[in-house]
Structures are given as C-alpha cells and as structure tokens.
Amino acid sequence: MTWKVIGKGLPKIDSISKVTGEAQYTVDLKLPGMLYGNIFRSPLPHAKIKSINTSKAEELQGVHAVITAKDVPLNKFSFFQWLADKTILCSDKVRYLGDEVAAVAAVDEETALEALSLIKVEYEPLPAVFDAEEAMKPGAPLIHDKEKNIGFHVERLFGDPDKAFEECDYICEDRYVTGQVSHCCLEVSNCIVKWDSSGRLTIWTNTQAPHTQRQEIARILGIPIRNVRIINSTMGGGFGSKLVIDMKLPIAAILSKKTGRPVRIENSRAEEFSTAKTRYGYTIYVKTGAKKDGRLWAREMKVIGDNGAYHDKGPATLNFSSMMFGTLYNIPNIRYEGNLVYTNKQMGTAFRGFGNPQIAFACETQIDVLANKTGMDPLELRLRNANQSDQMTFCGAEITSCGMKECMEAAARAIGWEEKRRGKGLRGVGLANMVHTGAGGRFYGYNAADAFIKLSDDGTVALITPAQDMGQGSHTVMAQIVAEELGVNLEDINVISNDTDLTPYDLGSWGSRTTFMNGNAVLDAARNTKKEIITVASEMLEANPDDIILEGGRVFVKGSSDQYSFSELADYAINKRGVPISGKGRFVDKLPSGYTIKEGFAKNIPTFAFGTQAAEVEIDEETGEVKVLKVVAAHETGTTINTLMAEGQIEGSVVQGIGYALMEGLTLKNGKVINDGFIDYKIPTFGDIPEIETILIETNDPHGPFGAKGIGEPGLVPTAPAIANAIFNAVGIMIKELPITPEKILKALKEKKGG
Amino acid sequence: MSGAGAEKSLTGEAFMHMIKLKVNGHVQELGVKSHQTLLEVLRGPLELTGVKEGCGLGECGACTVLMDGKPVNSCLVLALEADGSEILTIEGLAQVGKLHYVQKAFVKEGAIQCGFCTPGMVMATVGLLQENPNSSQEEIKEGLRGNLCRCTGYVKIIKAVEAAVEMMREGEQT
Incomplete structure (x- = not known):
C-alpha cells in the first residue's frame, strides 16, 4: 500500500508555534x-x-x-x-x-x-507507616477509619498452578521492589x-x-x-499525571x-x-515454573501496591498489571493476587505503562534467572514461549496482530546477541520482552470515540476531536489520517480539541489509545466527509462519483484536465448548492460476546502491542556505576503513521526507562520527600543517554486506522529488565530492587565475592 | 515589544529600582524589586511567556535566554544584575517570520514533543553554537547538559543540533 501522508516522518503540526515560543501553555x-x-x-x-x-x-x-x-x-x-x-x-x-x-x-x-x-x-x-508491607501487618497504624489498610484486593486464577508447579522441572521464586517515581513533566x-x-x-x-x-x-x-x-x-x-x-x-x-x-x-x-501523584511502588513476589524443554508451565504473582494516603487509579493499575502478567507469555496455569495498601505517603496514579513496568521488571528478569537454571539461552527460552498472531491465550486474551518473535529477533540481531552475550570484561547484554495495550481498554464497559470534520468555506479542513495532545503528537496523527483520506495537505488542517463545550465526549488520552480509538473515529469522519465531497465534485465535474479523485487539495477525474481546488469546491457547495460539507465519525470498539468488565480480564484489551528491548552495559567495579552503552528498542506499531514521532515516543520512553532502571526514586525521611528538586531527584540528562536504535515492526492490525496501534507507552516497559539482565550477564548479579544504584551494585558484588 | 514604551516604567510601586534592558532589540526601562529575577520580569511585566519556568532554581534550563550573547538561566539572574544588558529570548530569535536555522533544525528533525523545554533548549543551542560552531556530538551533549527534556530522550535534539551545525557550515543565514 502506498500512502501519501501515512508512514512519513513529518514534523509535528504544532512545531512552529513551539519552537518560536508562541505556543500558550x-x-x-x-x-x-x-x-x-x-x-x-x-x-x-x-x-x-x-x-x-x-x-x-x-x-x-x-x-x-x-x-x-x-x-x-x-x-x-x-x-x-x-x-x-x-x-x-x-x-x-x-x-x-x-x-x-x-x-x-x-x-x-x-x-x-x-x-x-x-x-x-x-x-x-x-504514628505513621511508610511501607506497604508493614502497613498490611496487624497493629499497623490505620490510615482511614477502616479495619485494615488494604484498600483494594484482586485475585485471578487460570488453570491449576499448584498442580502445575509440581509438574515443573525448574522453578524460580523471587521478591522484587519498585519505588514511587515522579512524572517530572x-x-x-x-x-x-x-x-x-x-x-x-x-x-x-x-x-x-x-x-x-x-x-x-x-x-x-x-x-x-x-x-x-x-x-x-x-x-x-502528561505521562499519566x-x-x-x-x-x-x-x-x-x-x-x-x-x-x-x-x-x-x-x-x-x-x-x-x-505532593503530586506518582507511579505506584510495587513489592512483587513471583514464582515461575518451566518444563525441561523451556516451556513456561506455571506462574504466580503477588503484588503489594503502595497506594499512598488515598485512592486514585490504583485498582485499575493493579488490574492492568494482572492482564499484562497473564498475556506476556501464554502460560496455561497462572495465579495473581493484588493488594493495594494505604501508606502515609503521597498518592499514586497513572504513569506511562500503568503497572506494567513494575511487573515487567519482575517477570522479565526472572526469565533470565530461570534460563540460567535451565542452561538455556534466555533469548531461546523466550522464543519458545512467544505469542503469535490470531491466538486466544489461556487467560482469554484475543491476540489479533503480534510481532513478538520478529521484535525479539530484530533486537537480538541489532545488539549483536550471539557475540556479545559471551561477555567481554565487565560488559554484558540482556534483553526483555513486553506486551501492552495498543488501544486503551474496555474498562468503562465500553470503548468508543467520536470526531467531527467540516470543510470551511476557504477550503481548509477543521477537525474536532477530543484526543488530547500532551506532546506525544496526537494532533499530528489525527491530521495525517484526515490528510490521507481527503487528499489534502497537512497544513490545510486545523485540529480543535481543547474545550469540553465543543468536543465530543471522550475517555481521554491514556493507555496508548488515541491513535487507535480517536484515529478510527477521525478516519470515519474523513470517509463521511469524502462522500459529501464526491457528491459535490461529481456535480461540478459532471462525472461519475466513482471516478472522482481527491489529491493535493484538489478534485478531478483521472485523465481529465478539469479540476477544482477544495476552496472552489467549498465555495460551490455553500454558495451554489447551499449545503456545506461536513462529516461525523464514530468508532465503537466491538466487545467480545459474553464480555463483562469484571470477568473480561485480558479481553478488556482491544489489541496488544508487543516489543523487545536489548541493552548493552558496562559495569565499573570500583564505583558500582552502570554505563548503558546501547539500547535497541524493537516495537510493533501495527502500521507506523509517522516514523519521526513513533521513534520519538520510543526514544523518550527508553530514556524514562533508563531513569526508572538506574536513577529515579522519591526518597523519604520520616514521611518527607528529601529529593524534591532536579538536583537531588535525578532524571536522565544529555550525558546519561546511550546510543538508542529504534526498530519499528509493522504487523498491520486488522482493526487499527490504516492498520496502526498505539506506541505511547510500550517503550518504557521493558527497559529496566533489559538493563538488569545485561548487568546479570556482565557480572553475574541480579539486582531485584529499582533503581539499580551504584550502592546496590557494590553491595551485591561484595556479597558475591564473599560468598 | 515595540510600543511597550522605553520611557515609562511598566510598574510604578515604591522601593522599586529602575533598570534598563535591551530585550529582543527594544530598550525597556522598568521598575523591579531587588529580589525579582530576570525570569520574573521577562514573563511578568514584559509578557515574554515563550521563556519558560520549569523549576525556578536553575536545575532544568527551561528559562535559558541569551544575556549579552551568553546563555543564562534567567531564573538565577536578578533583574538588577541584568541592568544595562542585552537580552535575547526565543521571541526575538526568528526574524520577520523567518526561523533561525536552529529553530528550523529542531522542527525538521522532530526534536520537539511537548515543547516546554524547547525555547530554553533552542536558546542554549544558539549560545553553544555561537561559542563553538563546529560542536561535536560529545560537545553538544556536554554543552546542553543543563537543559532537561522529559519527552524526547534527547536523541532527536542531538540530531537537530548536529543538523544546525551542518546548516551553518553550508552558510545558512538567519
């Protein structure tokens, strides 16, 4: 398929206003x-x-x-x-x-x-309590007038994990800790x-x-x-904040x-x-069992989520974690238990990845420990358990398009897996997989979006969409979809999205949902507008509607020199026909039969996006410092709408992921955050970034607009485990607590030598 | 800022100190309090909101402007210290609708996401390239280290600065 606008690396339509300082925040x-x-x-x-x-x-x-x-x-x-x-x-x-x-x-x-x-x-x-596990214990200070500090509890069971673990040849059990981190918009x-x-x-x-x-x-x-x-x-x-x-x-x-x-x-x-809300800190207990041939056979996870002092998106975060836990690999026997526990700390909320980076860190580092036990290459173990397109998993996830295997192979190739895995001095490579939603979720019991288009009397196109652009570029994605469908230039489209009095109702920009959900609604609006344009154009050109072509902001019939610009067309429609041109669009994500929110589990996800990241690191044994030399990020996009922006989403995510892996965490002393500025709360700077190679894998989603799915969040999910696995490969220590600071590395190295 | 009036003070309270600045080519005379920062004056009475405040403590670089040709965090400069100096903000960079080549490079390379760090990043880049027009990748990373970006992962910003270096070599004029 050749497109004129879709798939191109075009600058964001608001770039000029931002680069001149005109953009008003x-x-x-x-x-x-x-x-x-x-x-x-x-x-x-x-x-x-x-x-x-x-x-x-x-x-x-x-x-x-x-x-x-x-x-x-x-x-x-x-x-x-x-x-x-x-x-x-x-x-x-x-x-x-x-x-x-x-x-x-x-x-x-x-x-x-x-x-x-x-x-x-x-x-x-x-008396106050700052640790979620402590807060669960009997006798802990009660934060609300309730019997206990557990504010939400969820359990999920598929298959028979107890029996299945007995059938496993290899079992790993570990505890992982991830802390509260700040969005830092x-x-x-x-x-x-x-x-x-x-x-x-x-x-x-x-x-x-x-x-x-x-x-x-x-x-x-x-x-x-x-x-x-x-x-x-x-x-x-935004990033969820x-x-x-x-x-x-x-x-x-x-x-x-x-x-x-x-x-x-x-x-x-x-x-x-x-005081602002943070990513939820998790304490995670995971147990994974595999058969001799590397087949993942049983897995269970217990999450203790640090809610902070009040509820926000915690229950949804814990539920989403469970769905990604269940879907990453198709394991027949799984159990998940989540507890959300009040502490005397600032509240958690959504943050890019929504409970997925936490559990991916646990799940994907444990795969490497397991691989080590079995003597298998961790890449090989993952490939044996890879999901595929058109698959229904044991936990009920309907995987439509899936490029998991392609992502793994591409990432491994680009990092030089075979050669570098053998290690060289204090260098090592590791990789990690991820799955995420590529289209938000059905968590409200439905998933739908609307859009409106009008052809203005000057021939420009106004698009009214509720998709919020927080910097990720959704306005440009929406405009590209309209431009492709109507054959107009990107600069002829005005995107309006900023007023609840004007825009149609929408659930918001989260869960990597705008490209898929709002994109589909916008595409529908563009198609309906196109129908009206063709009706008018066929009258003007005295031609068969089927022969009308829209291209370059003009309408014409192939092979004929007669043509009209969109402004002539709009003028004709309004002033000669007396009927302006517009189009309404709607996308309703079809719910699977028998679906309920509560029982839906992974059926809540309209389409999944898979990806793999591989990292190469070098450890300084003297200082404990980890230098990330290279990250390869292979992610599936369905169809890439804008290569420049898709890369930008992934690069930005990877660097946030490096911060999550190695640097970031709010530090409390008696309940007071002591690193409350950029001097003490370190986020990655120019000096911290490695070479980042982004690989976009196209899988053409059957339901996405032009085959696309969301790419806003996935890039952050596998970064921390890929880095932890690379450290494991380099020096044989697996750090199970984020961030992986030099102190933790030095302590583990010392213990390893001592032991 | 033409028409803002070089002669009259924009605020006229007591215990104000009169200072004179040349901002984006226009002379401004105004009263400032002794503890007021250059950033507060630029964003406040001068209404140059393209200059962003990310932290107010010199930790993020979002408020970078050129003071007598050198990049400074305008939140760390007292307005009084700036008396008599020439200030260039993002608003004064593009000339009659023609983007500066650094701005062009940022747009073309996709170096902008939310855009909040962009004005400071662009001004820091202009300062860097005035100082060292042939900056290498390492020099770019070092030179812009004080400017934080949470969206882009810096990759495309580095590409944009490299592209700007190239454009300058090829004789692109602002």
Whole structure:
C-alpha cells in the first residue's frame, strides 16, 4: 500500500508555534482580575487536626480569601467513587505530608505565600507507616477509619498452578521492589478557575482527560456537570499525571466562588515532587515454573501496591498489571493476587505503562534467572514461549496482530546477541520482552470515540476531536489520517480539541489509545466527509462519483484536465448548492460476546502491542556505576503513521526507562520527600543517554486506522529488565530492587565475592 | 515589544529600582524589586511567556535566554544584575517570520514533543553554537547538559543540533 501522508516522518503540526515560543501553555495564561491561590499543606505525615487559626492570614493586606474544610463541601471523592476517601480539604485528620488543609487567594504570589505562613494549625501527631508491607501487618497504624489498610484486593486464577508447579522441572521464586517515581513533566500541574455569577465554572488546566475530569469536578463540588467547562491549552507533558483531578482544581473553584474572581493555582517544582501523584511502588513476589524443554508451565504473582494516603487509579493499575502478567507469555496455569495498601505517603496514579513496568521488571528478569537454571539461552527460552498472531491465550486474551518473535529477533540481531552475550570484561547484554495495550481498554464497559470534520468555506479542513495532545503528537496523527483520506495537505488542517463545550465526549488520552480509538473515529469522519465531497465534485465535474479523485487539495477525474481546488469546491457547495460539507465519525470498539468488565480480564484489551528491548552495559567495579552503552528498542506499531514521532515516543520512553532502571526514586525521611528538586531527584540528562536504535515492526492490525496501534507507552516497559539482565550477564548479579544504584551494585558484588 | 514604551516604567510601586534592558532589540526601562529575577520580569511585566519556568532554581534550563550573547538561566539572574544588558529570548530569535536555522533544525528533525523545554533548549543551542560552531556530538551533549527534556530522550535534539551545525557550515543565514 502506498500512502501519501501515512508512514512519513513529518514534523509535528504544532512545531512552529513551539519552537518560536508562541505556543500558550496553561502557565502562560492570565485573566483580568486574576488572583493567586496557594495551598497550606500538612507538615506531618499522619496527625489529627486539633485547631486551625486563619485570622492573621485573613487580615493581611492583599488577601482576598482564606478557606478551610468548613468552607468546602465535605463529600468524599475518588476516581472510583465507590472507593471515595478524600475531601477537598482535610477536616479532622491529615494522612500524608502535603495533605491539603487550607488555602488562600491573594493579589500576587508573594502575598499568598506570606498568608500561608500566618496560618496556624495545631496537630496531634499519630504514628505513621511508610511501607506497604508493614502497613498490611496487624497493629499497623490505620490510615482511614477502616479495619485494615488494604484498600483494594484482586485475585485471578487460570488453570491449576499448584498442580502445575509440581509438574515443573525448574522453578524460580523471587521478591522484587519498585519505588514511587515522579512524572517530572516540565510544565507543572496548574489551573485557572473562574466561577462566574451564573454559577458556571470555567477551568483552564493542563489535562489528559477533560471530559472525565469535568464529571469529577461536578461530583466533588456537588454541582451539575453542565455547570463545568474545561479548556485545555498546549500541554507541557502528561505521562499519566493529568488524568484524574487533583485538589487544586476544586480548591481554586471555591476560592473563585468566594472572591468572585478567577484564581490561579500552580504547583512549585518542590510541590510537584513531594505532593503530586506518582507511579505506584510495587513489592512483587513471583514464582515461575518451566518444563525441561523451556516451556513456561506455571506462574504466580503477588503484588503489594503502595497506594499512598488515598485512592486514585490504583485498582485499575493493579488490574492492568494482572492482564499484562497473564498475556506476556501464554502460560496455561497462572495465579495473581493484588493488594493495594494505604501508606502515609503521597498518592499514586497513572504513569506511562500503568503497572506494567513494575511487573515487567519482575517477570522479565526472572526469565533470565530461570534460563540460567535451565542452561538455556534466555533469548531461546523466550522464543519458545512467544505469542503469535490470531491466538486466544489461556487467560482469554484475543491476540489479533503480534510481532513478538520478529521484535525479539530484530533486537537480538541489532545488539549483536550471539557475540556479545559471551561477555567481554565487565560488559554484558540482556534483553526483555513486553506486551501492552495498543488501544486503551474496555474498562468503562465500553470503548468508543467520536470526531467531527467540516470543510470551511476557504477550503481548509477543521477537525474536532477530543484526543488530547500532551506532546506525544496526537494532533499530528489525527491530521495525517484526515490528510490521507481527503487528499489534502497537512497544513490545510486545523485540529480543535481543547474545550469540553465543543468536543465530543471522550475517555481521554491514556493507555496508548488515541491513535487507535480517536484515529478510527477521525478516519470515519474523513470517509463521511469524502462522500459529501464526491457528491459535490461529481456535480461540478459532471462525472461519475466513482471516478472522482481527491489529491493535493484538489478534485478531478483521472485523465481529465478539469479540476477544482477544495476552496472552489467549498465555495460551490455553500454558495451554489447551499449545503456545506461536513462529516461525523464514530468508532465503537466491538466487545467480545459474553464480555463483562469484571470477568473480561485480558479481553478488556482491544489489541496488544508487543516489543523487545536489548541493552548493552558496562559495569565499573570500583564505583558500582552502570554505563548503558546501547539500547535497541524493537516495537510493533501495527502500521507506523509517522516514523519521526513513533521513534520519538520510543526514544523518550527508553530514556524514562533508563531513569526508572538506574536513577529515579522519591526518597523519604520520616514521611518527607528529601529529593524534591532536579538536583537531588535525578532524571536522565544529555550525558546519561546511550546510543538508542529504534526498530519499528509493522504487523498491520486488522482493526487499527490504516492498520496502526498505539506506541505511547510500550517503550518504557521493558527497559529496566533489559538493563538488569545485561548487568546479570556482565557480572553475574541480579539486582531485584529499582533503581539499580551504584550502592546496590557494590553491595551485591561484595556479597558475591564473599560468598 | 515595540510600543511597550522605553520611557515609562511598566510598574510604578515604591522601593522599586529602575533598570534598563535591551530585550529582543527594544530598550525597556522598568521598575523591579531587588529580589525579582530576570525570569520574573521577562514573563511578568514584559509578557515574554515563550521563556519558560520549569523549576525556578536553575536545575532544568527551561528559562535559558541569551544575556549579552551568553546563555543564562534567567531564573538565577536578578533583574538588577541584568541592568544595562542585552537580552535575547526565543521571541526575538526568528526574524520577520523567518526561523533561525536552529529553530528550523529542531522542527525538521522532530526534536520537539511537548515543547516546554524547547525555547530554553533552542536558546542554549544558539549560545553553544555561537561559542563553538563546529560542536561535536560529545560537545553538544556536554554543552546542553543543563537543559532537561522529559519527552524526547534527547536523541532527536542531538540530531537537530548536529543538523544546525551542518546548516551553518553550508552558510545558512538567519
């Protein structure tokens, strides 16, 4: 198939506005009369609030409002409302260091900060718990008024693992730990909220899911959904951090209502590190059993997820982990148990990979330990257990397109597996597989998207899609789909996506779903627009509709010199025929028969994306430092819509994965995050990146737009285990706790020598 | 910033210090507080919001501008220290709608995702290439080390800077 726009490495359509500084982010907006809000946060990880005195703050000149729990609705809220456990401001108790207690609105940031310093709160400290396994034990401090700290529990069983383990020739059992890591979007979380006199709330914020956040705002404030409008701007990163509201939105709303003025609240970078939601930390127990020939026969996993002080996306994260655990290899006997446990720490939320990087680290490093036991090459062991296209797995996953084997072979070839695996000094190579959704999920009981197109009277195309572009480039993907279908140039398409009053309802940009879901809806809208264009064009050209060609922004009949531009066509449609041209598009992902969310398990995933990464590392035995020399990332894209952007997604993911593997982790001391800036919380810089080779494997998904599936998240999933396996290959130690710091390497090397 | 008025102060409160800056070719005279940073003045009264704040502590490079031709973290420079200096921000880089070759290279090579680090990254690159027009890959990595990007993994930024070096060699003018 030859396409004109699909599959090309085209610059993002918003590149010019971003490279000139014209792009407006929410932090760049100002409204007339705008006040500056700030949040008074708990200085203790767990305490009763005895009294709050705000009188001095209220008296300060320039302060327009000070609010505490008595000023806000106290209905409890959570993303899953059946697990509601958090109020807008704490009334009786604080549950993590940073919990919201009071807030101010003032004429400028300085005055707001000064007002915060004048608020006096008396606390009665309570014993706190910071480790999820400790928090599960009897006698642990209870964080909510519940019998235990386990906030959510899930179990899954396929086959008979107990019996199957007895039939195995090789068994490995290990414990893995991954910590809380920060999204580190360069634009901090922020908003401006205006509660107008008609009772309507307009919120300008950086969000990945404006429509569901709109519902959340209405729910937490106890106001009708129709009273809420959310407007997005250019976004400075998302990575999952901006799916569910955080309390600054309703706090700003109440402050605006009280003052009658728009109120901005913006995290400081330190707040972003120490109070914003994180990736869930996991403690993972895995047991894997294989037969003599390397066939994976049984596997069980116990996850203890660190929920932090309140619920957010944790239950969904634990469930998603279970689905990926079940699907990575087609193992007949599996058991999964997940416990989500409250601790006195900042909350977890979605983060690129959504519970998958944690379990992939455990599962894929254990495969290498297992391979070592069996004497097999870990690549060979993986190849023997590879999934294939058109396969129904034991846990019910319907795998349509699958390039797992191709990804493994491509990655191994590019890293020089055969030769480098033998090792050279302190160098080694390792690889790891991954599976992820390539199309979001059916977790709401459905999975659908809409889109609208209009041909403007000037011949340009306006596309209205709810797909949020947080930097990953979805606007460009959507525009390419329209350009391909309508035969217009990319620059003739305007993408509008930023206003809940305008865009159709949508679940948001998460789960690598926009290319597949919104892309399909946009393609449908383009096809319907094309039908109208052809009707008009056949009238103008006096030709058979079947003979009309759309190309280069023009319509014509093959072999004829008669042609009209889109602007002539639009003018004719509007002014001669009196009927403008437009198209509506919809994509409804068909649910499998007998599907339910609860029992659906891996059937919740419309299509899977497989991938393999191989890493080469060098260890410094003196310092314990790991230098990543090269990463090969072979990922399937279905069909690549934009090579430049697909590579960009994978490269960015790999580097986040290197951070996850070797550098990143929030460090707490008595509940306080001590690395709350980029100096102490290290993310990869220019100096930390290895050579990265990206290989795009095309598998042509039967249901994706032009055969495409999502590639936003997969690249982060296998990086950490690939690096850990390379370290194992280099020096024979397997580090089972992230991040793999020089201290851990030195300790393990010392133990190895000593033992 | 033409028309912003070189003569009159944009804020006129007490205990303000008057400073004079030449920003993107235009002279600006304005009152600043002694603790105000150059970044605050650029984003605040001068409304140059292309200059980004990522951390406010000199840790991320998003606020990089050229001060008398040298890249600085504008969040670490007091507005008073900048008195009398010439400032170039991302807004002043493209000339009458024509992109600077560094900007062109960033667009072409796909070095931009969310774009929040981009203005600082571009200005740091312009500074780097003024200092060392033939920067090697290692020199690029070293020179831009103070600029963080969370989206791209830096790969395409390095390619863009290398492309800019090449464009400059071939005589591309801004």
